[in-house]
Amino acid sequence: MLEAAGVAVFALTGALVAARKGMDPFGFILLATVTGAGGGTLRDLLLARTVWWVEAPLGVIICAGVALVAWTIAYLRPGRLDGWSAKRLLLWADAAGLALFAVAGTQKALAAGVPVLSAIALGAVTASFGGILRDILAGDRAMVLWSRDFYVTAAAAGATATALLTALGVSAALIMLGGLAAGFGLRAGSILLGWSFPRLPGSDEPR
Template sequence: MNSEVLTPVLDWLDLAGVAVFALSGALVAARERQTIVTMAFFALLTGVGGGTLRDMLIGAPVFWIHDPWVAAICLGVAFAAWFTPMKWWQARLIDFADGLGLTAYAVLGASKAMSYGVPPIPAILMGVITGCAGGIFRDVVAGRPSIIMRPELYVTAAALSATLGVLGEVIGLPREIVWIGATSAGFFLRAAAIRWRWSLPAFSG
């Protein structure tokens, strides 16, 4: 299948994920006392990084090049962050918002991959890449430890959402219910990991 199968629900998940990741990117630049141009660059890189990599891998048109809203949202979020005090953006609040963007983007990435004929297991991986890659790009460019190196669950939450999204589509459940349920499940796992520092066992060998 060469055409995208997106609905208003998935479109809203897409824009919500872009906005949240763009904000996290802008705030990283803000904490480093960078210029508005650098903040806008970090917002765009973080907001579209995962989706860009996904589209290149599945052979789809790069989504933000053909959608007039995506880049505008990223730049708008950067300007909003520039004109607000840093104290408004508490670290824990941003972590929870990032968790919502992570899981929403994972569902979106997996569903879009399925719509392009990608088999279920690679589609799940496309969901994980969509959710995680933008934050990885942000951290690498900023020269700080990657978010995936934190001890609490992060990639696991994206994988849970992507897996539930793909399973729901495979067995034919209503898509809107699957997308909302899969996003919520991954977000609750990520929120619990933030709140109680849940993590998987580390390699000890």
């Protein structure tokens, strides 16, 4: 359920980028699917297990559905999905997807019996990789490289909180809420308040 929500939200970010690039319906589906499925695919490959969407194609169906709805809106309402508000929606949807996949990825890794540190790393990879693929395919600068913004750090925070709460034996609901709060909260602070690591000496990277 958590991963399905992450797939849908991340697929939306891929569709929003496709709208900004003026792609055709298949471009929408490609970017939405790569974004929604990319992180989980890499996680499963690293865990040497059958890739999740191969076992159950519901995730790909969700991505395609989100993409086609977005393309229809973009076609019927030109400019609706590529303005300033759409860019803000992209940022916030990406932050939500990041947090959802950090939690889901960490839980799946822990369930596979990997060490805690490896599970945290896999959670961060699951949360980050789809967005990286989206931006590369679209010819954009990956969000993970946006100056000093917390991105992978936010994913790692969500993954770490999930692993720690799991080790403490708290309820599944608290694990989910704690992981989401850590990941989304740190990313939101970076977007709204400029939270970031200090600038490196001599760096001229603009904010």
